[in-house]
Amino acid sequence: MKILVAVKRVIDYNVKIRVKPDHSDVDLTNVKMAMNPFCEIAVEEAVRLKDKGVATEIVAVTVGPKAAQEQLRTALALGADRAIHVETDARVESLGAAKALAKVVEAEQPGLVILGKQAIDTDNNQTGQMLAALTGLPQGTFASEVAVEGDKLQVTREIDGGLQTLELTLPAIVTTDLRLNEPRYAKLPDIMKAKKKPMDVKSPSDLGVEVASKVKLLKVEPPAERQGGIKVGSVDELVDKLKNEAKVL
């Protein structure tokens, strides 16, 4: 079975972001970028399925600027066999990404597509669901466990009240939650080898899709700052403050 993994280049999750002074967007100049953490989990799961003999080939795909090839190289170093870069400088959001990914699914015919549940920049949590709609495939979102059994997929999902298990027909779309696995780090020899793995570059128009977001970003502002509080010296003082100052007890 072929597995397609979608990866997105985003700001590193450790970076504290700044809003541009003109409030047009978040300032990404000279900011450390990385693979979206949920995509790392997606790549890891694909690699594990290949190690188990379930998957035969892993194809990593991204939709984004030239620099996003760094993240595809990371995916290749982690174990993907080849990569597809849909190159665009447009501001791409979930629907545009899903449209491009749907074309790649059509061309590649994977047995399973794994995406992250959420990109930590837009916090959208949409692309996998949209891709499922556009391809007419079933979806197992927020997965904490997946098991391929013949032409079926058992997927355990993290839902508000606990866990839910579904059985999906393959091919299917899965989005990863944090507990699905713990991703490995790429080793130096694998990073070297990744440089030689094939990378296919296409434009959105090659695929016949428009990827630029139609949602207008009017303004980006910093959130309301919380007033710094005080340190209390004892549990007694804490209880007193909560009762008499904050009046929440």
Next chain:
Amino acid sequence: MSILVLAEHHDGALAGATAHVVAAAQAIGGDIDVLVAGENVAAVAEAAAKLDGVAKVRLADHAAYAHLLAEPTAALLNELVGDYTHLLAAASTTGKNVLPRVAALKGVSQLSEIIGVESADTFQRPIYAGNAIATVQSGDPLKVITVRTTGFDAAGSLQEGSSADIEAVDLSFTNGADNAQSTFVKETLAQSDRPELGAAKVVISGGRGMGNGENFTLLDGIADRLGAAIGASRAAVDAGFVPNDMQVGQTGKIVAPELYIAVGISGAIQHLAGMKDSKVIVAINKDEEAPIFQVADYGLVADLFEALPELESKL
């Protein structure tokens, strides 16, 4: 403007989240219908019909919607939503699972987790774990939106005795509403007598500092006295101390109670994203440099194993 709200329900009862979504719909303005989809959900429809601002409740009661799986539910909404300008649902795991699928079926974008309404097409939503607030405008004929419930006060109820009409949805289009692609296998839901995390007035959360799952019982007595819900950081969930549904944060539950008590939690931005809109924040941590103290109204630098029993005895 005409708005369809997908109702959230659990165990045959309307979930509190729906009243917040109706409030967001009221802020947009226009006629508001609520769709109750599920199996044996007549009581949910009756409860939804009592919400202030609701014009009509549409009831799709069928086994195919028993667990609101994405495929049949999105197909249903795709069928019904044609007459509306807006489709809204709570940013719950159900809303997040279903609404993007509907949006893509309609070829439109979806706006996630709005916290403010500026006009019928312009909304505020947090991005980058709440470290920035974006104002976005949708040009789509249909706006598909999930609502962060903490962003809107719940809609009230209608006067005693009055309620909106309930109308059964004609499901003949569904051809028996079969869904061959996706089958429900099982659900393991956490049982708790405590209030729901999203709705509780007080939340007390434990982090990696709790050490193990058993130590979470140290929070129980305090939660009992305060009528609090118990939450956790990702590290506590990943370590297996507590189940996943207790995770508060960017990728877990978003809470904004009157009082949030963080115990043995360092205060990573991903955790803050889920609780920094709480009215009063208390942090108990033995490391006085922990970032959680930067957002805490009251910080107590102490070993939690000493502070928690003392706090319980003094409440």
